[in-house]
Amino acid sequence: MNPVLLRSSLNFFGRHPWQLFLAILGIALGVAVAVSIALVKSSAEESFAHSTQTIVGKTTHRLVGGPDGIDESFYTKLRVEYGLRNIAPIVSGYVKATVGEHGETLILLGTDPFAEGDFREYSKLKEEQADNNVSVLTRLLSEANTAILDQKTAERFSLLKGGSLKVLSGGQQKSINILTSFDSESGDSIYNLENLLLSDISTAQEILSMPGRLSHIDVLLEERSPFDEHDLRKLLPGEIELLNAASQNASLKQMTSAFHTNLTALSLLALLVGMFLIFNTMTFLVVQRRTLIGKLRALGASRTQIFFMISFEAFIIGTIATLLGLILGIQLAQSLLMIVGRTINELYYFLPDTSLALNAGILIKGSLLGVFATVIAAIPPALEAAGVHPSQAMQRSALESNARTLSARASLGGLCCLIASLVLIQLSGSSIAQGFTAIFIIIIGFALLTPMLTLLSMTLLKPLLGKLLGINGRQACDSVSSSLSRTTAAIAALMISVATVIGIGLMVNNFRFSVNHWLESMLRADLYVSVAGPTSSASNNTLDITSLQQIKQLDSVHEVSTVRRIQIEATTGRTDLLVYGLNKRAYEGFDFKEKAADDIWQAFEQL
Amino acid sequence: MTLPIIEFQGLSKTYIEAGRSHLVFNQVDTIIKQGEFTVLVGKSGSGKSTLLNLISGIDCADKGVIKIKDQSLSGMNENQRTLFRRKNIGFVFQNYNLIPTLSIMDNLLLPLELTGQINEASIERAHDLLDKLSVKDRSNYFPDKLSGGEQQRIAIARALIHEPEIILADEPTGNLDEETGQNVLSLLDELVREAGLTMVMVTHSRDVIGLADRVLTIRDCKLVELDSFE
Ligand SMILES: Nc1ncnc2c1ncn2[C@@H]1O[C@H](COP(=O)(O)OP(=O)(O)O)[C@@H](O)[C@H]1O
Ligand SMILES: [Mg+2]
Numbered sequence: 001m002n003p004v005l006l007r008s009s010l011n012f013f014g015r016h017p018w019q020l021f022l023a024i025l026g027i028a029l030g031v032a033v034a035v036s037i038a039l040v041k042s043s044a045e046e047s048f049a050h051s052t053q054t055i056v057g058k059t060t061h062r063l064v065g066g067p068d069g070i071d072e073s074f075y076t077k078l079r080v081e082y083g084l085r086n087i088a089p090i091v092s093g094y095v096k097a098t099v100g101e102h103g104e105t106l107i108l109l110g111t112d113p114f115a116e117g118d119f120r121e122y123s124k125l126k127e128e129q130a131d132n133n134v135s136v137l138t139r140l141l142s143e144a145n146t147a148i149l150d151q152k153t154a155e156r157f158s159l160l161k162g163g164s165l166k167v168l169s170g171g172q173q174k175s176i177n178i179l180t181s182f183d184s185e186s187g188d189s190i191y192n193l194e195n196l197l198l199s200d201i202s203t204a205q206e207i208l209s210m211p212g213r214l215s216h217i218d219v220l221l222e223e224r225s226p227f228d229e230h231d232l233r234k235l236l237p238g239e240i241e242l243l244n245a246a247s248q249n250a251s252l253k254q255m256t257s258a259f260h261t262n263l264t265a266l267s268l269l270a271l272l273v274g275m276f277l278i279f280n281t282m283t284f285l286v287v288q289r290r291t292l293i294g295k296l297r298a299l300g301a302s303r304t305q306i307f308f309m310i311s312f313e314a315f316i317i318g319t320i321a322t323l324l325g326l327i328l329g330i331q332l333a334q335s336l337l338m339i340v341g342r343t344i345n346e347l348y349y350f351l352p353d354t355s356l357a358l359n360a361g362i363l364i365k366g367s368l369l370g371v372f373a374t375v376i377a378a379i380p381p382a383l384e385a386a387g388v389h390p391s392q393a394m395q396r397s398a399l400e401s402n403a404r405t406l407s408a409r410a411s412l413g414g415l416c417c418l419i420a421s422l423v424l425i426q427l428s429g430s431s432i433a434q435g436f437t438a439i440f441i442i443i444i445g446f447a448l449l450t451p452m453l454t455l456l457s458m459t460l461l462k463p464l465l466g467k468l469l470g471i472n473g474r475q476a477c478d479s480v481s482s483s484l485s486r487t488t489a490a491i492a493a494l495m496i497s498v499a500t501v502i503g504i505g506l507m508v509n510n511f512r513f514s515v516n517h518w519l520e521s522m523l524r525a526d527l528y529v530s531v532a533g534p535t536s537s538a539s540n541n542t543l544d545i546t547s548l549q550q551i552k553q554l555d556s557v558h559e560v561s562t563v564r565r566i567q568i569e570a571t572t573g574r575t576d577l578l579v580y581g582l583n584k585r586a587y588e589g590f591d592f593k594e595k596a597a598d599d600i601w602q603a604f605e606q607l
Numbered sequence: 608m609t610l611p612i613i614e615f616q617g618l619s620k621t622y623i624e625a626g627r628s629h630l631v632f633n634q635v636d637t638i639i640k641q642g643e644f645t646v647l648v649g650k651s652g653s654g655k656s657t658l659l660n661l662i663s664g665i666d667c668a669d670k671g672v673i674k675i676k677d678q679s680l681s682g683m684n685e686n687q688r689t690l691f692r693r694k695n696i697g698f699v700f701q702n703y704n705l706i707p708t709l710s711i712m713d714n715l716l717l718p719l720e721l722t723g724q725i726n727e728a729s730i731e732r733a734h735d736l737l738d739k740l741s742v743k744d745r746s747n748y749f750p751d752k753l754s755g756g757e758q759q760r761i762a763i764a765r766a767l768i769h770e771p772e773i774i775l776a777d778e779p780t781g782n783l784d785e786e787t788g789q790n791v792l793s794l795l796d797e798l799v800r801e802a803g804l805t806m807v808m809v810t811h812s813r814d815v816i817g818l819a820d821r822v823l824t825i826r827d828c829k830l831v832e833l834d835s836f837e
Contacts (some may be wrong), residue, residue, distance in 0.1 A: 004709065005721075011749075297689070299698070299721070301689075
């Protein structure tokens with residue numbers, strides 16, 4: 001770029017540091033929002049996949065039983081009688097753990113360390129020495145109610161050096177002795193998972209009140225295994241199913257797909273807002289300097305020189321802002337991920353690892369978005385500035401008379417956009433990408449309508465303001481309409497920002513409203529008593545039947561409904577089975593898709 | 608023998624504004640010779656600035672031919688006219704048109720900087736001009752720190768820096784008080800004559816009209832010669 005034009009740009013921003021700051025901030029925010037949401041999305045997905053993978057390990061198949069699991073004698077039978085070596089018993093479930101005031105839901109994973117070798121990565125467990133030179137492994141196996149915790153969770157519980165942890169499962173509180181905590185260096189190590197309480201089989205059975213039962217049996221079927229899938233299936237008693245890992249993953253994915261859809265929608269919205277911010281920032285920077293550019297043109301600066309001056313500015317601002325935006329975006333993603341992680345954790349499944357994965361692809365895409373969008377956004381105003389006639393640029397009225405004819409054309413374009421978007425919405429069905437394209441077109445449409453709407457509202461406002469404020473009021477209206485080229489860019493930017501805020505607000509509210517509605521119709525009772533675990537997960541645990549009797553006998557309790565929720569795993573996927581003992585008032589909480597409710601309830605009572 | 612440097616042949620110019628067309632020049636033929644100092648007078652809105660813009664190639668004629676140094680501007684595209692203007696014409700505007708975001712030195716050297724022709728000699732020439740116009744100590748200031756008279760003197764130096772053959776001045780003293788204006792004008796006249804340049808100036812200053820070789824005015828969309836006494 002020409003050095004004297006470069007100096008002119010530098011001095012312009014030197015004299016208007018706030019403008020430069022706002023430009024950089026605008027672009028940086030755009031990049032940050034887009035990048036952070038994308039990062040959160042990919043981190044959540046990756047961590048989800050990774051933790052699933054770590055828990056599953058090399059498992060190729062899984063043997064599952066009914067809701068009560070599998071009798072452990074079947075495991076012994078498989079190993080001893082059928083000589084199946086690559087199998088590992090698992091007892092797992094959710095427990096509510098507390099130390100003092102601090103409480104969290106943890107996943108308790110009971111394994112047989114000797115069988116585990118082939119499945120999951122336990123690198124350090126064997127070498128680690130406890131206090132008195134007895135290996136942790138030995139203590140874990142030989143002492144009752146012992147477990148280990150991952151380091152991050154241990155830190156939260158202040159149990160880094162071990163100690164006693166109270167766990168609540170199936171309404172019964174027990175005490176567990178934490179031997180030590182493990183840090184996770186190897187990425188694949190099972191200790192890399194958070195909220196994980198690791199014990200041997202018998203401790204897990206004791207805590208989860210599943211004496212003699214296993215949650216499932218992990219199976220590794222290889223070429224050299226004595227059985228293939230088909231043979232193994234023939235050995236299984238009726239209530240035991242053999243599932244392969246692929247179908248398990250698919251059902252996990254299905255479970256979290258709604259969440260991922262939400263994140264995708266959010267990231268597209270963020271991208272949209274980001275692009276619009278950038279475009280407005282650049283337009284404003286150019287429009288503001290039209291007189292200056294006109295002078296340069298009159299003094300012999302060529303169109304190409306002006307064009308390169310603006311583009312170069314955009315490139316530099318875009319680059320700085322993008323760097324800032326990336327840093328900001330990573331920060332933002334870090335805090336967002338905590339929230340998202342907690343939500344996934346509570347609603348869907350265990351999300352043990354909420355560390356941010358700095359996906360290089362996203363960072364590169366974010367950089368390209370920042371730099372390219374800025375440069376591309378600067379092209380129309382740069383072209384316009386370069387194309388300005390030197391004599392015209394020195395008198396803004398020329399531009400404004402231009403702006404008025406342009407505003408008529410823009411409105412026409414805006415109307416076309418609105419119609420096109422309406423058509424697209426009709427056609428889009430449930431496609432998110434098409435829905436967002438439509439929204440994007442709507443935004444552009446309204447932005448294009450802004451100049452006309454501004455003129456119109458000023459014409460309408462002028463008599464009113466004139467009456468209220470006299471000459472000042474009329475002049476204010478006139479100056480807004482007479483400098484359309486500046487005012488409409490600002491008005492459009494403001495309009496879109498406000499619309500975005502309202503839109504997001506509505507979205508959240510709408511979501512809240514439907515949740516609220518759902519809660520009100522579903523949840524009829526005043527109090528709920530449940531076992532520990534994530535809201536949507538079925539549990540093998542049941543409440544103690546004696547405590548149910550006690551609750552019923554309380555004077556203040558009018559009616560009780562009971563529900564048992566179990567998950568049935570089958571080759572076709574997961575099914576939730578809910579078993580109800582309902583009182584009449586609870587009937588109102590059900591909406592049936594087909595048939596009259598009365599008929600259904602009659603049939604239900606006759607079951 | 609003096610050669611023609613600016614030639615109009617059958618020049619017409621019409622503006623269209625708000626749907627109405629407005630004729631400014633109709634079939635104008637004129638020759639301005641090298642080294643001549645021409646003053647252009649006339650009432651506001653008669654087309655004086657338009658004429659200067661046509662000579663500098665900022666504006667385009669609708670009909671007819673404008674020849675500068677035997678080159679026809681009509682045959683050039685926008686970019687060629689910009690380059691031509693940059694090389695051959697120095698412009699002094701009523702509102703100075705200094706670039707607020709450039710230092711006085713940069714403003715002065717702008718015509719050279721834009722073409723990348725800056726060298727030791729031109730910088731020396733810049734200092735020389737600033738010295739002659741007695742604004743030497745202002746070279747690192749920005750325009751907004753200077754008085755109107757000082758700004759116009761910088762603009763004059765800028766019009767001369769790239770040694771153009773033609774100087775166009777559009778009411779250069781219109782924004783200055785009388786004494787400062789006289790001062791600036793005599794400096795301009797002196798510098799232009801010294802270098803033997805051709806100058807076309809729009810002004811109403813009687814003293815300047817006295818200095819001019821020719822006085823032209825615009826009447827009924829034509830250029831008309833005035834006697835200096837008129
Ligand atoms: N860019 C333009 N567009 C439309 N009309 C113009 C333009 N520039 C000048 N005019 C019109 O041409 C006429 C001559 O203007 P100008 O040359 O500026 O007059 P002056 O003699 O005061 O310098 C005026 O009526 C003016 O309104
Ligand atoms: Mg004029």
